[in-house]
């Protein structure tokens with residue numbers, strides 16, 4: 001298998017070559033949104049130039065849109081290890097969760113409860129709380145241990161009961177970086193017949209997703225976090241998608257997927273650009289993951305993400321080693337290198353004596369892009385007592401390099 005090649009990988013991202021007054025850009029902002037791969041840009045241009053037309057017409061450009069819709073949905077199905085009629089594109093994950101929450105909550109009544117978590121981004125918390133308020137339903141929260149940064153799985157037995165209608169949890173935390181045992185949480189929800197929703201937004205850029213293995217009803221992702229356009233893309237299990245009657249749609253639009261749960265005209269260009277992301281992941285699989293040319297798209301994407309994980313894990317180990325020598329930096333997340341497989345390369349931290357904004361500005365002065373704030377992970381930040389102050393966060397993607405990790409550590413060292 002050919003070795004990982006930073007130069008070849010980075011050449012697949014046009015933005016990585018840009019400089020500002022001679023200074024290279026260090027993109028450490030991946031958890032907020034990654035840089036966009038060339039294949040996504042090319043596909044988006046193609047959609048806007050070569051066949052920019054609404055679907056369902058009897059002429060060439062519209063027919064091309066129809067063909068592409070089918071192709072993109074089939075590929076998105078492969079991305080989730082599902083079928084093409086089990087995926088829904090939308091504006092973003094938050095809008096999609098709000099959309100589905102309206103239909104799901106119709107089944108709830110007083111005396112019911114729903115189980116959410118303290119580790120989720122608010123897009124998998126806020127919409128459900130609002131729906132619960134409307135239906136008079138109790139909200140329960142699965143906590144995480146603030147010392148180990150893992151869910152308190154044992155609590156599930158107390159939280160979930162025969163009146164639990166929904167269990168929503170997150171695959172990888174956008175604040176802590178922890179990768180969670182979502183299969184276990186979903187299984188506990190399914191055992192009592194609850195709807196199960198998993199937020200895969202922060203795992204999708206780093207791990208192959210497998211909706212069937214997770215066993216959930218909904219698995220959400222946002223292509224702009226995995227090298228593509230600003231959009232939302234969700235797996236919705238077929239039986240579950242059909243059971244939501246009536247769907248929230250206008251009367252003339254088809255009852256079948258993908259239209260059933262995607263009201264209005266979609267962004268065809270975002271769909272094609274997302275296809276470009278799948279092509280990019282497949283390319284990684286062929287180049288660095290040992291996937292043969294005749295392998296399926298899914299096999300190639302899985303091989304690509306697996307190769308990316310190996311590269312990212314090495315960067316995480318490098319960062320964790322480096323930061324362990326910096327006593328003025330407190331990392332909020334798993335730090336033990338033995339447990340590195342239990343986290344994605346998303347690192348939130350506080351720097352002694354400095355505000356997160358001041359720290360982010362120090363990075364920015366070196367053209368290093370990192371975030372300050374709480375990143376809508378409201379429950380997490382409140383649980384850790386940093387909701388008011390916020391933290392600094394940087395996150396790595398497979399296009400980042402060991403030299404960049406050194407440069408980030410150097411900036412942290414300069415803040416000692």
Ligand SMILES: Cc1ncc(COP(=O)(O)O)c(C=O)c1O
Pocket residue numbers: 031032091092093094095121123124170172173174199201202221222231232
């Ligand atoms: C874990 C997680 N879930 C959900 C979201 C919201 O995604 P979107 O911006 O597509 O609504 C984010 C965005 O940062 C996130 O990190």
